[in-house]
Amino acid sequence: MALGETMDGPKSMALASRALRTTRAAALPIFAWPFFGLIVACTCWVYLIQVLDAERVQFERRTYEASSRVAESQAAQLSRDLTMIDQILVLAGSHWQAVGGKPEQKALDEVVGPDKAILNISVFGAEGDMLFTNSPEAWPRDELDSVTGLPFFAEQKRSTTDTMFIGMPRKMAGQDQYFIRFSRKILDAAGSLAGVVVVALDSEALIAPYDSGVLGTQGFVTSVGLDGSTKAFRINGGGRQPPAIPSSLRFALDSSAGNIYVAGGDFGDTVSRFISWRRVDGFPIVVVAAADQTEAQVALNERRIGSIRVAAGANFVLAVFVVIATTMSIRFHRERRQLALSQAAYRKATEGGTEGFFICKPVRGDAKAIADYRVVDCNDRGAGFLGTARQAVIGAHLSGMRGGLAGASSIKALLDKAFRQGSAEDDFQLEGGSRQEQHLRVGVVKSDDVLAITVRDITLEKSHVADLERRSNEDMLTGLPNRAWIRRNLPTMLERADKANAKVAVLFVDLDGFKLVNDTFGHGAGDEVLQHVGKRLKVAVRPNDHVVRLGGDEFVVVLELVGNQSEAEHVAERILHAFHAPFSTSAGTASVGTSIGISLYPVDAKDMDTLYQHADIAMYEAKTSGKNRYHLFNSAFYDAMRQRTKREKELRAAIAENQFVMHYQSRVDCKTSKVTSLEALVRWNHPTEGMLGPDEFIGLAEETGLILNLGELVIDLVCTQIAQWAHGVYACVPVSINVSSRQFNERDIRESIASALARHGIDGSCVEIELTESSMVVDPRRTADNLRAIHALGVKLLVDDFGTGYSSLSMLHNMAFDVLKVDKSFTSRLGIDESGEVFFRAIITMAHSLGMRVVAEGVETAEQARILEALQCDELQGFYLFRPVPAEELPGSLHLDSLSAAH
Template sequence: MFSLFLWPIIFLILVATVWIVALDEISDIRNNAEQDAMARAQSISRAYSEQLTRSVQQIDAVTLNVKYLWEKQGMDLDLREALRRGLLPPQLYITIVDRNGMGVTSSLGGAPIDVSDREYFQFHKAHQTMTLRVAPKLEVGRRSGKTIVRFTRRLETANGAFDGVITVGVDPTFLASFNDEGALNPHDFISIRHEDGALLVSEKGNNIRGSQVHINPPVFATDHGVMLMDADKYKDQDARILAWHKLMGYPLISYAGLSESDVLAKQKEVINSYRQFAELCTVLFLLIAAIGTCLSIRMAARKQQADEIRQTYQLAVDEAREGFFTMRALYRENGTVQDFVIEDCNTRGASMARYSKSSLIGKRLSEFSLLQDLETALSAFRHAMETGFFEDEFEVSAALPGAPQWVHRRLIRSGKGLAVTLRDISETKESERLLIKSANTDALTGLPNRYWLVNSLPTLLRVAGHRNKAMAVLFIDLDDFKQANDRFGHAVGDKLLKMAAERLKSVIRAGDEVVRLGGDEFTVLLSTIESTAEAERVASRITEAFTEPFRILGHSMNVGSSIGISLFPEDGLDADTLIQKADIAMYASKSDHKGIFRFYNDELYQSIRSKLDAEEELRYAIAKKQFFMVYQPRVDTRTGDIRGFEALVRWQHPTRGIVPPAQFIELAESTGSIVPLGSLVMDCVFRQIAAWQNMGETPVPISLNISPRQLDAGGVDQQIKDLMKRHKVSADLIEIELTESVMMSEVPAVIDQITAIRQMGIKLHLDDFGTGYSSLSRLQEIEMQVIKIDRAFVSRLGTSSQADVLVKTIVLMAKELDMSIIAEGVETIAQLETLQHLDCDEAQGYLIAKPVTAPEARKLLQQRRIFMHAENDALPV
């Protein structure tokens, strides 16, 4: 009877217990699923945020690089060319807009576009902020025609004035890409919003349709977090766990939404299995109540199964790659933790500690070194006992062979002790170290690079400031490196840079640093100096070291160094200021005389600033076409008939009036602005010839001066060909004047352009003959048709028999070579008569006529003659 009542009671107790446990487990599963989903949503959001941050930082770095190139090259910067050379990422649409809103250059190419009405242009024009800005909403790019997320950065002149905008258009799909999209369930999504609320990248997931699934934009009150949003907040009526992260330093919020139905769907089988298990247990317990023997047998079987599971678990723990310890705390009488004793550990943990498993169990922490000194280890263990958790990474002190060098440690309180996990992370730390070294090292020379300088110089300055010590920054540019690189090729150029780096390292002091900024620019940091004399000595050693030619692959190259020096704290307290001022001083030394060094001073800055302002003013004048042409006639020395005009450029300055060529041509040559100016001049001349033809005039040939820099830039022959076709101007109305230095050039590209111009039927003039290094053989090779005698010889005609003989010799030589002769700078009747006597073909100068405007030149064309032969006793017309 006892058994009869005992088993039903046991049955009821067991059934009740099973159902209570099952329902509790189901509740825990639901709660754990939501907690896990929140953790997973935060993890996905964090990963997406980190990936997005790297993408935006890349865009940020690209705008800084483009800004730097713009400040260095200005209007000469060609983003399309930079893209072709791989200097810009192809997935970014980059454009530079000037201060008036006109596109200057773009990686997409095409004609300039006016964007002055765009919001981002108005914003940067009104706000003096240099940080990267993200447009608050999506835009359609006028050049690309695509929907883009726009990033912009303000450009400024050296005095802080607005100078334009760098704009980077990014396809939203570039920002939407996520490396771990496989972690998303069918109804999950990830997205990006501007902190103002606008959706920048569509919410996307396997089963999401449309640009967004939210009915109303979500509100994010904090920089990061997680929350459960009800089903009525979504178009598909599916509740979601939403996690978000705001990007550090950027107005963007990335977020991930995990479908609650998807989360619980994975648990349905488990929940159903618990219910089925409870139902099965009910049936089984009913049978057990009837047959007690079967119950005993089942209990024995379960015990055996538990033992097997325990043994399997122990085996798995022992073979794990992580070290596990269970440690019990030992307390003092006052209740504080005194020590810890090891109650159990796995084989891996004992191996990491350099002990056997049997010898460790029962030992106190104070009796051996668990990869760390005792006081530090006890501090971590006590902290874990107080707070319940502690996690860190530490470098193993005095690591033995085979022992880990870096260990990740996790301590979790369990009752009156701790569960300790140790993982060897030595390989990961070594990879991090190598990665950091690679990021801070120039791949070619092995020197620290610009990234290292930007991150390390501020620290060095702070240390020097705290110690009340002075420092010096030397900015070094290699003289004539580009010529050597162009002449002998990039392989020799790279070898030259390596040798230059070695020379720099060989002459600096111990403790100083040599940094390669890029190209042929280096920086030397003198960490501590007592006086400027120390900086002078180092600079002198560098200058002297570079006087020795470099010998590479049988070539001897003379490459000097121009050095600019700035001093801390006299010239500045921050890294950017010191580098900028050292750069200014270097620029001055290169301008004055290559191969010297200069210290920075304010007068130097003002001088360079004036020159830079002049360069900027000239570039602006060319862009705004503030130039016009005048025409000086050439006449037959016998008849006075007009044989042609020489086109001369003048600058119509808005405030200074007409600026003569002597005040801007040399500047244009030195800065390279002569190239766009030359193109402007050619276009003006061809238009004028076409205009005279349309007026019914019979034009005479007009000669154009072509600069060596234009030929170096290339494409002059094609420009002339295009202008002739566009304006319908024949080759006999155009003549080209070249200097002797161009004629002596051995550059194949220059020679090819001159040959192509000659083959079009255009006459070539050799300008200023006798003042350079002319070669008679080269005259024949290039087939010059006209020689222009320099005014220096013409001015002495009639006053010096030697001058008369020299001019006569030039005339006779030209006649023998079947070339025409033009005398420049004819200012007196005596000079003209001497030229007539010497049988010179044409004359040009103030005696004949000064340069005149196009309308006045037209009158001369109609007149056709400027003077009559003196033998007829006729005065000049």
């Protein structure tokens, strides 16, 4: 088919384009197969995990039900048995009284019944002498010689109530058998102790035979006293050695019934058990049934592992299937794509399109080089882009046309490029005279020895892109340039400043009090203020300066080609003056100030980011200096900020890694010279700087909120040390812990203390809490409630640094503090003037009237100690007596020979 015969209009180009789109759509199945495989695998795994979790929950529920039934049945039976034994004790005692203290076996059998004759029944007099027994062999000689010291006799003699006492299991001499003694008082006519009747019973008689089918091979049944002592015990195979009751189970036995899972390590073996317990009605005994379902658990785990292996195998098969399907899809897509490209190239070369289109054939000159191009065919729209009619275009040489696209100087270079490379594309801008400029996109594809050219008008697209670019660089609220604009244009300004040997100043402008406007009048009024701010800034700066809104209430002013810093300062003063007048909004009149930071290029920074950062830092310095002012960038302030940031980072790491140690400073009683308490003082063992005192980090911790976590850590460290002192010299000396105002008001300090006491097993009386007066002024009612809750733990409360805060007499009275610690600034005045003694005398009188003890802090001289002792101060603390030291360096004795001996 001839070339001219195939070029019949735009339809051919549309078909080619549609073929390419169809080819791209065919690629979707390539990605669908892996996605499908992933969805199926995830669904199967989720379902499998749910099924396995359901099996585990069902297994645990059945196990707890089985152990609960055994515990409930055993508790009921034991209640009946203990009631019967108690009745026998009562009958035996009554019989003893009836026969005048001379019981006979035959008569006793008639009283308790012939079926109880097998019991070991004994009667002792008030002095421990045996009056009667039907089993002499059950009483070893050493026990008969010291009956009054045996637990049953001592308990009945001590107790003021007439109740049955249940003893601990005891081993019979020469046997593997354990027995338990039950005892009850015999009272004379006056209600005094006349004797004790004792019934001894084999401990296994109190527990039914062990059922391994219910509780498993490693389970057990036991009866336990409320103190955790084992009374009777059965395990599989008749074992008689009672187990050690774990501490976790002892805590749970405070309730009348329940279930708990106990790991094997808690029992001292490797067997984990499901525990159920029931309180025996009317007696201080708990029946514990422990179910060992090891075999069932193993079977369950084997099923889980088997299921997971099957699922993994299925996933592997699915993965193989997905790989094969994806590979086949890729191969099919590649073949389709090659076919589509061939068809598209042919159609572009032979068919027309809906856009401007024409076919050109090269015209060769000397040495067969392409000298020009001749138009073989075109559509009407294509001819229009060339500036003439279709009839005038076909057959004409490109160089002979002057209108439209043909007049563009680079059109031939584009065609040459396409002829060399196979395709090319470029945009052209045509002058429209009085009309709007026209933008064309020209695409060229080589097919055989001709070029298929498509032309599309993209004027509207270009206009839309330009509008989007303008919008992307403009703040929508104020109409000012935005952050994107300054990041795009500031580097160019710096380059111009380098060439002109000038400077560029960046003024970071932040509004003061803008949040109050939003909170008072609403965000609508806040937007009006921002619009007014933009206008005032434009008026305040010079004509060639740039005002930029970064966002929120932050603006930047860029001064280009500045000679010296005084020019920037002059503009900053004009801006400050512009904000003196209030702003009128629809909601009312608002007053807003501004803080300005100034940074100069290249004096303060060598690049855009650093210049902007230094201006921001200078603004922050203006804020911290009192606001409504400007500051030039100060490298010393910047270094201080960096050092603070570095210290904050180190402090966070120190808390996470527990780099802190506690030192302890003793408080001494004025009268006895005895150490009455220790104050815990935290120290930071810095990895590189060594031991740091609290002045180095406590203030920063307060500002950043890290004091909350640090306070929790200090409480734990102190309680750990108190627990280690449980049997030492300082076992009875309480330790006071300083609690910051933020920690007290932002955390549940009562819960923190209670948790630490329970965790370390120490009593509340071992801990004292020191609070500053500032901690109590935030919310006095809540403070009083918190202090009462802490007091309920047995913890003493101290007012620290008294005299430097805002506490009043009524506040101290309502807060119910135990100790008042007078700040060291007042102690330092003692011996210098009389006002110091007057102040201390007033404080001591007031504190004693409120039932509080007084501690003088900062005692550094013997003269101060003498004066305080004369003023009847209760306790002293300071370097004159003891310096803060680690726990291992504390004095070995709690008593000083005298206060004058301290140093």
